[in-house]
Each structure stands twice: as C-alpha cells, then as structure tokens.
Amino acid sequence: MLELGTTSLTIVGVIAGVAIVALVIAVLLRRQVLAADTGSPRMQEIAGAIEEGAQAYLRRQFRTLGIFAVVVFALLFLLPADMSVKIGRAIAFLFGAGFSAAIGYLGMSLAVRANVRVAAVASVPGGRSIGAGIAFRTGGVVGMSVVGLGLLGAAGVVLVYRGDAPAVLEGFGFGAALLAMFMRVGGGIFTKAADVGADLVGKVEQGIPEDDPRNAATIADNVGDNVGDCAGMAADLFESYAVVLVASLILGTAAMGEQGLVLPLIVTAVGAVVAALGVVITRVRGSESGLTAINRGFYISAVVGVVLAAIATLAYLPSSFGEIQGVSEELADHTGNPQLIVIAAVVVGIVLAGVILWLTGYFTGTTSKPTKHVAATSRTGAATVVLSGIGVGFSSAVYTAGIIAAAICAVFLIAGGSVWLALFLVALAGCGLLTTVGIIVAMDTFGPISDNAQGVAEMSGEVDEEGAQVLTDLDAVGNTTKAITKGIAIATAVLAATALFGSYADAVTHALAEISDAGQAMAGGVVGAMVTYEIISPITLVGVILGGATVFLFSGLAIDAVTRAAGAIVFEVRRQFREMPGIMTGQDRPDYARVVDICTKDSLRELATPGLLAAFAPIAVGFGLGVGPLAGFLAGTIGAGVLMAVFLANSGGAWDNAKKIVEDGHYGGKGSEAHAATVIGDTVGDPFKDTAGPAINPLIKVMNLVSLLIAPAVVQLSVPADTNHAVRISIAVVAAAIALGAVFVSRRRTGTVDTADDGASTDVPQPVES
Template sequence: MSEGSLAASELPLTGSNLSYVIVAAVIALVALGFAFALVRAVLATGKGTQKMQEIAGAVQEGATAYLFRQFKTLGVFVIIAVILLFLLPVNEGGLSVKIGRSAFFVVGALFSAFIGGAGMALATRANLRVAAAANTGQGSRERAMQIAFRTGGVVGFLTVGLGLLGAAIVVLIYKGDAPTVLEGFGFGAALLAMFMRVGGGIFTKAADVGADLVGKVEQGIPEDDPRNAATIADNVGDNVGDCAGMAADLFESYAVTLVAALILGKAAFGEYGLVFPLIVPTIGVLTAIIGVFITRLRASDRNGLTAINRAFFISAGISAVLSAVAAWLYLPKNWSDLLGDSWRTALGLAPTDNLRLSPPVVAIIAVIIGIVLAAIIQALTGYFTEVDRRPVQDIGKSSLTGPATVVLAGISIGYESAVYSALVIGAGVYGAFLLGGGSTVLSLFAIAMAGTGLLTTVGVIVAMDTFGPISDNAQGIAEMSGEIDEDGARVLTDLDAVGNTTKAITKGIAIATAVLAATALFGSYTDTVGTALTKAKVTESLDQILNVSNPRNLVGLLFGAAVVFFFSGLAINAVSRSAGAVVFEVRRQFRDFPGIMNGTQRPEYGRVVDICTRDAQRELITPGLLAVLAPIAVGFGLGIGALASYLAGAIGAGTLMAVFLANSGGAWDNAKKMIEDGKFGGKGSDAHAATVIGDTVGDPFKDTAGPAINPLLKVMNLVSLLIAPAVVMWSVGSDKNTPLRILVAVLALLIIVVAVTINKRKPMSVASEEDIAAATNGGATPGDGSANTSEDAEAAKV
C-alpha cells in the first residue's frame, strides 16, 4: 500500500510485521543477556597481586569520579534540550508524538550514558585481569587476549542490544509516527556521545601528552613509570576517552542510522520500511555474538590482530548472507505488491518509469555495500597504521633525522589516507544511490540501508575498540607494579601494539558510519523539508530551494566546512592548554619532592587527575554549544536552503578532517611503539625522543578532535532535522514571522560568540606564579628532575 495514501499514524503494522518487531526486541534482550554472562565470566578471572589491585583501584576511582562529574555537567544540557524539543513543531502527529519525542530523547541519552559508563566500569576491572593473565606462563597470551576481547564484547552487546531494543519499542508503540519519535532517541544518543567524546578526549590526551613530555622526554623514564605523577591520570584517560567515549559514539551511530533508515524506509517501502531496517540489525546482533565467541588466538597466529581480523571477516560474511536471505524472504518481489498500484507516485517517478531492480535486490545490494565498505575501510586503515606496513615504517625511518621530519611524515600520511578513504566512502554512497534508479526517495533509503549493513558488524567493532585501552591499561598496571616477568611483559607489549591498530581501525569504520548516517540524515532532512513545504502550500520546488548556485546557499556550504575546522581547533587547543597544566604540575612534583626519583616519596597522582577532570568539563562547553547552535543560526538566519548546504559542507570537510586526524595520529603512535621495540636505537635514543614528540602531536588528533567529528556531524544533522519544520513555517509558511526568525538566529549566534570569546581569553598554559618563577630562575636541564630551561619560562608567560 502506498504510504502516501495513509496518514503516518494510520500506517498499519499487521500481524506478521508486528511479530517481526517483537522478535527483534526479544533478540535485543538476548544480546543484553550475553553481555551479563560475559561480565560474570570476566570478573571470575584472577586479579593478580595486591600491588596490581591497588593501582587498578586508583584508576577505577579516578575514572568513576570523572564520569559522575561529567554526567552532572551534562544533566543541565539534557533538561534544556528536552524543553526545547517539546516546543519545536512536528510535521506529523500531535501532542503525543511531541511528548514521545522528548521522552525518548531522554531514553537515548540515558542509554548512551549507560553504555559508556558500564563499558568503562568493566574495562577498569578487566585491565587488571588481563595483566594478571599475561603473567601465568604457557598459554598466557591466549588467556590475556580472550579476557580483553570478551570485555569489549560486553560493550558491543550492550550497544547493539540497547540500540535495537529502543528502536523496536518505539516502532511497537508509535507505528507510523515512529520515525518522528526516533528523532528524539537519536538526538539524545548523539548529544551525549559528542560531549563524552570531547570531554573524555580532552582528559585522556592532556594526561597522556603531559606524562610523555615530562616523563619520557625530560626525565628519560618509561611511559608508565610510577614515579610520573601523570601515570594514573593517563590510565584513567584511556577509559573515559576510548572506552566510555567510543562506546557512546558507536551507539549513537547505531541509533542515528536506524532513525534515518526508518524515516526514509517509511517513504520508500511503506509498512515494510518500518520493519526491514529492524530485521538487518537483528541479524547484526546474532553475528556479533558469533564474532565475539569465535575470536580465539591460535598458536599459529602471528599476533592478536590476525585472530581479530579473521573473526571480523567471518562475521561480516555471515551478516551479508543472512541479510540477503532475510531480504529475499521478507520483501515482496514486485513494487506494486510493496507499495500498491500507485508505487511510481510514492517513489516520485514518472507514470511511464520502471525500476529494473526488484525490492529485495535493492535491499540486498545496499546492505552488502555497507558490509563491504566496512571491510575495505578496515584494510585501508590497517595499511596506514599497522607497525609492519610501509607508512609507519617510513615514519620510523624519518625519526633518524629528528622530530620535525617525523611530524611532516605523519601529516603527509594522514592527508594521503584521507583521500583514499573519502574515495572509498564516496564510492559506497554513490553505489547505494544508483540503486534508486531515478527515485531520490529510494536512493536515499538505499544509502541508509548501506549504513545499517555496515553496522551489522558494530558488535565486533566495539569489541575491537575496547580491546585497545584495556590492553594499554594492562601494560601500564604491569609496569607500575613491577610484578610481572619478562615473558608476561612481552605478551602485554604485543597486545598493546595490536590495540593501537584496532583503535585506529575502529575509528576509520566509525568515520564511515558517521558519513553514511549523516548522508542518510541529510536525505531525511530533505524529506522533512519537502513535507513541511507541502504543508505550508509553498509553490517553489525543493530543487530550487536547495540549489547550491544560490549565493546564500553557497555561504551556508562554506560555513558548514568552517565549523568542522573551528570545532577541531577548539578541541586540540583544549588539549594543549590542559596538557600545559599537567606538564607544570608534574615538573613541580619532581622539583619539590626529590625523593620521587629514588622511590622514597610517592607522587601526588590525584592532583593531575583533578587538573584533567576540571579542564575537560570546562573545555567541552564551547565545542558543544557550537555544534548545537551553529545550525540554528544558519537555518533561521539564512533559510532552509542554506542550512542544507551547511550540512553538505560539514559532511565533506568532516570526512576528510576526521580520517586525516585519526590516521596520522595512529601512525605516529605505532611508529613510537616500533622504536620502543628496538628499531633505530630503541628506547632512550634520539629517534625515540623524536617519535615521542610525533606521538604527542598525534594524541589529540586521533583521540580528541578526530573521533569527536563523528558525533558532531550527526548532532548538526539531527538539530537541522528537528528545526526544519519551524524554519519553513517561520520563513515561507502561512505562519511566516521574520522578526522572530531573525531573533532566534541572532540569539544563537550571540551565545556562540560569547562562549568563544570566553574560551579565547583563557591562557594557553595554566601555571602558578611559583611554576613560572621556577622555570625562569631555577632553570634546570631536562633529565635532572626539576623545571626546564628559560624556553619553558617563555611558554609559561604566554
């Protein structure tokens, strides 16, 4: 039946389709059950020595305190967003839909927070157990890796389980109005994820950069040496950034892609379009379970990455086959059976137009495009960031000529990889678009289904990502405790190197999901605008309104690209400021407590944790306000066409910027690991110092600014989607109100200007008068445990 012949709220959900949605909800609960079972299995493993437990306990305490403080800060944003969301008009549905949208905004935010928090809580307990397992003799490599990966599996199961459960419940309750309600669900998830990504990224990289600059470069001590006051904060940061932040990021990608697929699916496939986008993620839940449990390290495997890649590609293949079978069995074979006799009208085709591909074939190819895209991005990212590949090897060789060439080589590799990744993602998007055969609605739905197909692998992807910080923390606990043998240390070093690569790979895949989700949301935006224009009885065509040759729209495109650069700059600058404060604090402790270096005095770890926590909460406000308010300023100020161009500019610039930042940072990190493993002089050499500097530049690239662009794109798309009816109504509709529209735009712009002005007035480096005096007058040289030379004094005065 044609969707156009029924109001959204009247769109039926018949017996068999109702059963499919219920099955999807049940399987989502099964995923949550598996998560609970894996939690018990992980916590039942050995916890190591008393000293290892004390170190892990300090990391747990710091991570938990940070996350609770962050949630208190974000609670204010959630309350304001709920009120504003309720006040915004909707194209379809009445008061119940507006209430549902606001209520499920809170649900999405809570789910995002819970996944991030639960993943971090388990990761801070699993890291200790991985370190203990690595110290158990023969078979320790296999046991340590299994604990780390299955901990990541818990987070993966929570992601797919809660995402699918939330979407299924909304469809069951609201039926045809479900896409509108799910806008709130996706927005809540995306908003929390963005703040957690930015805040966690600032915390982790401020601690990491500060620890490396003073510990490795100035004092010449190992990365996780307990004499470094920033080590606990560094390990805390791995969890609040990579575990909590990344888990929330991938959850919101999952939720937002489902939102776009259901909005476009209702228009393209009618009733079937409300169900099929749930069937594919349901298959993804099953393959996630398979993928996690088949990830086993064989004796013949060169390293853990071999086992992880094998499991990923097997689960991706299973997803492709099962999705194809489901599409063929579920969807009608003819367009008339799917949408009724008026199917051409429903798809925006001419009366004589025909589609060469049947509905199941369109769906099958779209889903497979997404799965193949994930596999290609994994291979491509791995090439640019793995230790034994030429790009990282080249950066390692460049360290022989100093830090400047290391930085240049990393930037070059980042730029090059961004081009290839953008071409691959663009090919995937365009390939899905071609499936529409001239129907824009169908083409956009195919893109959304490609994103859904990619996310059938998200359970394994999240496990891969969480594996990284757990391995990193395990090595840190082992090194700080000093209670692990040489073989155990080698196992943890190998796992850490694999974790660096898996983190880079999952960031690449997360970027691909962000682009597909943002593109699909862009299609949802145009669909929403078209409905609003029809409702407002506007005669001008949508194509005319969105024409980029209009100077107003071109300005919007430039603004969209500029916001990506500005957002990235704010995030990196925040890390720079906070890292400066950490550097001064660690130097102060080395200077004021001379017994630290010989082990007779204990560093004040809590001071650095407090600095990072304070700065992360303070610094995330401005980027967050920019992401939410910039689309409002452009939309109400320049109009609906300029806002569409703004989103296009942001997606284009964001794709390239995110890949560049992630891959250059990952390559620098593994080049440092390669030197530490003995290449080109090993630890303590000039080459090592050069790669440490490259890594400190790359840290905020790959773990703060780069990953934060993913939720940024989706937040801006969702804000635009939510305000589109109001922008149309106040600019060209029957309720046209130019003064009110301009007032909203000016107010949004004014808030951004005030926030940026306050941000720019903060000093580049936070230091006390005593620190500056010590750097100016005391001036000891690097390596003697006190403040640095007069060059630091100049930096402190900035």
C-alpha cells in the same frame, strides 16, 4: 498515519526479544571476564586507583550533562509537531541520552576491571592468547550491549508509536548523538591532557618509562584511556547505531511504507547474531598476532552477516515494488527487484567496513610501509616525524573518502537513478555496516584495556620480561584496532549523515506542502532563495563554506582545550619532581590524585564550548539564511568532516605506532634521540586521534539531527510575513550569539602555560637515568 499490520508488529516484537537476548549474552560474557585471576595485591591496588579516578570523573560529567539534557528536553517542546509526537520525541531523547551514557559507563566500568586481569595472565604459558581473549570478550560485553539497547530502543518506539515512530525516533537519535559528542570531547580532553603531560615530562625530560610509577600523571593517563577510549568510543558507536536506524526508518517509511519501516530493524537484528558469533570465534592461535585473530573473526562474521541479511530480506520483501503495500508513487513503477536491490545495498555496507578495516590497518599498523616510514624519519628529528605523519594522514584521508564516495555511488547505481530510493539504500548500507558493530566495539575496547594492562604491569613491577613483551605486543595491536574503529566510525557517520540529508529534505518537502495546503505561498527574491537547493545559488554556497568552517573551528577548539589542560599537567608533574626529589629514588610517593583532579576539572570546564557550537550553529544558519543554505551547511560539514576526521585519526595512529617501532629496538631504541623524536610526534598526534578526530563523528550527526528537527519551523517562519521574519532573525541572532559567545569565552580562557612565571617555565629538570 501509517498503521502496522499484525505480521509487522509480531516481527518487531521478536526483534525486541532478540535485543533482550543480546543483553543477556552481555551479562554472561561479563561473568566470564570477572572470573579471571585479578593478579597480585599490588596490581589490584593500581587497578583500584584507576577505577576510582574513572568512576569519579564520569559521575561529575554525568551531573554536568544532566543539566544540559533537561534544558534540551524542554526546548524540544517548542518545535512544531502534534503534542503526542512532542511528548514521545522528548521522552525518546532522554532514553537515547540515557542509553548512550549507560553504554559509556558500562564500557569504562568493566574495562577498569579487565585491565588487571590481562596483566595478571601475561606471564603464564599462553598468556598472549588468554590476555587477548579477556580483552576482546570485555569489548564483546559492550558490543552486545550496544546492539541490545539500540535495537530495544528502536523496536520499543515502533511498538508504541507505530506510524509516528520515525518522528519520535528523531529524539532518540538526537539524545544518543548529543551525549556521545559530549562524552567524546570531555573524555578526549581528559585522556590526552594526562597522556601528553606524562610523556613530555616523564619520557622526554626525566628519561623514565611511559608507565613508571614515579610519574605523577601515570594514573591519570590510564584513567583517561577508560573515560576517553572506552566510555567515549562506546557511546560514539552506540549513537552511530541509533542514528543510522533513525535515518533508515524515516526514509524507509517514505519509500516503502510499512515494510520500509520494519526492514531496517530486521537487518540490524542480524547484527546481534553476528556480534555473538564474532566474540565466540575470535581466538588467538599460538604465537599469531592478536590483530590476525581479530581480523579473521571480523571477516568471518561479516560473511555470515551478509548471508543472514540476504535470507531475511528474501523472506520479508516481495520480488516487485508494485507488491509492496504503501510504496511511494515514484517507486511503484520501478522495474527492479526490491529483494536483490536491498541485499546489494547491505553488501555494499559490509564490504565498506571490511575495506576500511584493511585500509586503516595499512596506514597505521606497525608492520605497514607508511608507519615504518614515519619511524624511519625519527633519525632526522622530531620535525620530520611530524611532517611525515601529517603526510600519512592527508593521504589516507583521500583514499578513505574516495572509498566511501565510491560506496555511495554504487548504491546510487543500484537504485537505478531514483534519488529517494538511493537515500534509503544508503541508510540500509549503514545498517549493513553496523551488523558488525558488536565486533567493532570489541575491537575498540581491546585497545585501552591492553594499554592499561601494560601500565598496571609496569607500575607494579611484577611481570617478567616475556610477559612485558606480550603486553607490549597487545598494546601495539590495540593501537591499530583503535585506529580501525575510528575509520569505520567516520564511514558510518558519513552514511548516516547522507541518509539524514535525505530525511532533512523529506521534512522540508512535507513542511512546504503543509504551507501550500494552507493557501500560503512562498515569495520570490531573497525569501525564495532561502528555500532553494540550487548549488549555484551564492547563498547556498555560503552555507557550504560555513559548514566546512564549523568542522575546522570545532577541531581547533578541541585541540586548544587539550593544549591548555596538558600545560597544567606538565607544570604540575614538573613541580612534583622539583619539590619532592625523593620521587626519583622511591622515597616519596607522587601525588596522583592531584593530577587526576586537574584533568577532571579542566576537561569538564572545556566541555561546553564545542557542544554549544554544534547545537547552535545550524540553528543560526537555518533561521538566518533558510533551509536551502542549511542544506549547503550540512553538505559542507559532511565533506570537510570526513576528510578532517580520517586525517586526524590516521596521522595520530601512525605517530603512535612509529613510537612503538622505535621502542622495540629500531633506530636506537628507548632513550635514543630517535625515540625522543617519536615521543614528540606521538604527543602531537594524541589530541588528533583521541580528541578532535573522533569527536567529529557525533558532531556531524548532531548538526544533521538539529537541522532535521528545526526544518519545519524554519519553513514556517520563511512564509512572507513581517512578524515571521522578525522572529526568524531574532532566533538566528540569539543562536549565533550563543555559539560565537562560547567560542569567544574559550579563546579568552587562559591556561597554566599562559600564566606561568617565566622562571618556573624554564625550570625543567635534567634527564635522569631510570
């Protein structure tokens, strides 16, 4: 077992201290946010209803996920490993899941208090700057918490388990990724069901504004922003942080021994400093766009991150691979300078984040050509809006995937052709990208807070025209920042998945070596083909096809779930307008709680199917086809996943901001046919950008981590023995039955749209002037 020296243990201890300081900074920032004005009693009442709905949803979701976590905790003990590692991995799984849930809850709980504060300052002098500052600092609280808990978890495991830390951290990353995926899917279904229902009935049928208090779905819509975008995305970025750390520690230990284990922690610790700096320096100056201020803060922080990471690397690593204690045989004779190689990899990661920030902003921003084109097509109807948005999504996916691929190629060239070093450097590039994660989380949280602030202001009716415009501008900025963070999240997912791919290969190699040492030989023929990585092997190509198909199936399940839940909301809101005509005149109060309850029940009911598919599909492929085809499965998942996630996120972002352009007065403005067309485009894009697209990020990592965990067992059961084959095939059949059974049940599940009476479904209220 790898032993850590006194110097390394001291450094890891200091890093744990940095993590605690990051959490203290988060507490201080939280106090600053809560010290702001809370607005009028009416504003506080509306914000209180949003907070109550969000708290109730997350409590019910955590009760549901708690059962699932206990089951997985028990199943981890069935995987081959030393008992101490099994216990540590299972406990680390619970900590990873708990930290992910805590980050999500923290993001939601503060956001629902910050929204009313942003709305309250919108009409005061300098309201744009003050409101943007409150929203960004709220995100800064979550960002510092992500950095603090991620570092604390990883450093704590290294201090306790030393050389066994990489194996134990597999559980930590798996717990974080699994919870994040569930929170992403559940929150995404909730928020988009409410959003689609509110838009279709309120805007299109009744002709009333988006956040009009007469719409029964408005509170649910604002609740959804918090449980989906705040809680879900915060958990997603935390698991990205955790999984990249896990992959880099595994590969670093294999490549550079003790120093390879500690180095990724040093690089990510730099992110704590960068995050604090980014929150402090991001200020809106005068009448400038909030996006300009956020971009400026990001790029300055990124440059500082490069400098600090370079200084730390130069101080910690020697200038020759031969001087590194415990370096692998392959790298011992490497002629490159490890200091410069590592710094270059970190720079690649940080530059990748900056390029994706710019590129995503270009494809989704309100001032960019692609989004303006989508808005212009509204003059010819909803169909052309949908088609143009799809075109933007497809194009942006190609550019983004190409940039990520170029970054991976650059890292490979930096490694001098060494595959194992290249994989470690890919993980370090991910660590470099995530030195900016604190600011990325702040950018993401900015979106739902500004959206909610606009809703609170409109429902209260207590913000003047100038203040309303300030909130509209902040909301448009928030749409772009949310799209940007989704682009960066998928880039992180690809880097993490590529690094985990290397970790998977390392696990398989060690498992095969153990079998060889025990005097057991692998057979040829079919069994031999199961452990080969030859891409020209038909069975490996089958794995590639199945991996890509799983991404499509997962996305389809998520969008179908939103369709069913949104249908229920549409019929409920229509019913309230029909049965309570006094709603439109203000005599009757809509039943907001009823819509929140429908969203909660439907989203939790739909939660299990995507999760079971993600967890059991790789088990079925691995035990059924072997470790070689499972590697192909992962490759197919990564390839299809990056393209699908970017397509869904950017097309949805373009549709959303195209609607904003029309609402600002272009092509007829609010209430025009062009506006109705962009609303349709926006409702199509809602489940794209906020449900299916973002959920692909944790999906990729969950399936990679499951594969990494089961790889030794798959190899052991691939040894030529009749009993082994029977067990292996039985496991594969059971896993496939669970995954496909969940899909079958989901497909047979009927929603309100399927069962509604024809007369009721056509009983649509006529538009009413607001």
